[in-house]
Amino acid sequence: MKLLLWLLIVAAVVKWVLRAKKATLRSGPAHAEPSASRTGSRELEMMLQCAHCGVYFPASEAVGNAAGPVFCSEQHRLQHAAR
Numbered sequence: 001m002k003l004l005l006w007l008l009i010v011a012a013v014v015k016w017v018l019r020a021k022k023a024t025l026r027s028g029p030a031h032a033e034p035s036a037s038r039t040g041s042r043e044l045e046m047m048l049q050c051a052h053c054g055v056y057f058p059a060s061e062a063v064g065n066a067a068g069p070v071f072c073s074e075q076h077r078l079q080h081a082a083r
């Protein structure tokens, strides 16, 4: 019975360690991305939403005229016009 208890404790510790490792791995690159090294002109650029798929993209990559709806790609502009 004591052995079973120890097995449970060891399993719990291993689970906890693995979870902690996973958490540090996940937070590592994701945490580093919005750091000071990336704060260039791109972050200040206005973001637009594609009228077809709803994805956000930089204004410089917009397809379509300024007055009408904007699209993330030429393909979506054509697909939206075809509807």
Ligand SMILES: [Zn+2]
Residues within 6 Å of the ligand: 050, 051, 052, 053, 054, 055, 071, 072, 073, 076
């Ligand atoms: Zn789109």
